[in-house]
């Protein structure tokens with residue numbers, strides 16, 4: 001890891017002491033503090049009133065029991081979380097993740113990242129995140145519904161369209177959002193559409209929200225490529241994951257003329273040099289909910305499945321890499337392989353998918369590198385557009401909504417680039433994103449008194 005400025009080192013030490021056993025949270029804080037040395041050198045007033053210490057401490061953390069009954073009649077218990085990180089810019093906003101690896105440290109890292117990401121969108125949304133260690137894999141529809149209802153039975157008292165607005169993340173898509181909203185509505189006796197985003201169109205959702213994160217990352221990478229006088233046309237692209245973010249990244253890359261040759265899930269990856277067949281991938285993942293090896297089985301000759309214990313999707317040579325699965329999925333070694341294979345750009349669709357070592361390798365090699373908190377902000381930005389439509393009881397066309405998304409991503413790109421330049425590190429989007437996000441949150445907090 002790089003060094004943190006000596007003035008900020010005590011803040012980091014206190015974060016690790018207070019949040020022991022939460023390595024992902026430490027990692028996320030470390031990366032932001034690394035960038036802030038240049039800010040406090042130029043604007044020492046940001047060190048006043050324990051502002052940075054306050055930004056590193058969530059405003060509220062809720063942990064609760066989620067009991068539910070499985071199909072065999074057995075009582076199961078999971079743990080639910082909601083970390084309401086920062087509300088200086090608006091109601092807490094951020095997704096819910098259902099995955100067995102979820103713990104408070106994971107949710108805290110995600111809520112911390114979300115705070116700066118949401119600030120970068122320029123929309124009036126604070127940062128929060130939640131989830132559960134519930135594993136949706138292999139569960140029946142009835143089990144998913146009963147789990148979502150039980151979770152919301154506790155969570156609803158902490159939410160509200162002006163308080164905290166969840167959405168989806170890993171393991172939480174349209175089906176789960178529907179069950180959670182249904183239970184919220186029932187418990188509160190209020191049709192408060194703006195209390196959750198990622199809803200289906202039938203009951204207050206926004207067009208283009210499903211597509212927004214993947215499309216947004218593709219717009220961001222396109223803007224980076226354009227700074228070097230090039231674009232996606234004819235480029236070989238590897239996208240990790242095969243969930244919501246990955247699928248709509250593949251769709252937009254293909255629309256921009258790129259060729260996606262590999263994608264993955266936690267069991268392994270498939271290589272299809274002819275270009276991923278998106279209709280088939282959607283059918284296997286969204287409809288049949290099967291493993292990625294099924295793609296190779298259906299496609300047959302020429303398409304390979306390689307299991308996760310035999311290699312990494314980052315072994316596949318490409319011009320552009322778009323990690324869209326989970327945190328720390330791309331190691332320093334993987335980055336070395338990508339650089340050796342002449343990758344020119346990396347856009348993080350997932351949250352913190354590259355390890356600190358990987359980011360260093362990319363930056364040392366002069367690879368265009370878009371950090372998740374900037375590149376994947378299109379999802380939450382379109383959630384804010386969904387809230388806007390709900391508030392005005394309006395519904396926009398797909399074109400109108402996508403146009404707003406494209407403009408927001410362009411603006412985030414330009415803000416990160418200009419901020420990096422202003423702070424003496426042209427082309428460093430990590431620094432640009434961290435500083436621009438921080439300054440927006442910090443300035444609002446200073447105006448609000450010691451909160």
Ligand code: NDP
Nearest residue numbers: 169170171213241242243244245265266325326350351379
């Ligand atoms: P999905 O649940 O739709 O898909 C997740 C994909 O990542 C699956 O292919 C899954 O494989 C894979 N994956 C998950 N965990 C692991 C793991 N531990 N190791 C290897 N592969 C894994 O989630 P999303 O597409 O919504 O989210 C993907 C990433 O994007 C996450 O980091 C999320 O935080 C981030 N993100 C999502 C946004 C959104 O709007 N949905 C917005 C911004 C960021 P498997 O099925 O085998 O588990």
Ligand code: 2IT
Nearest residue numbers: 094095167169379380383
């Ligand atoms: O990480 C993220 O930005 C999300 N999972 C989307 C959050 C949202 O509120 O739309």
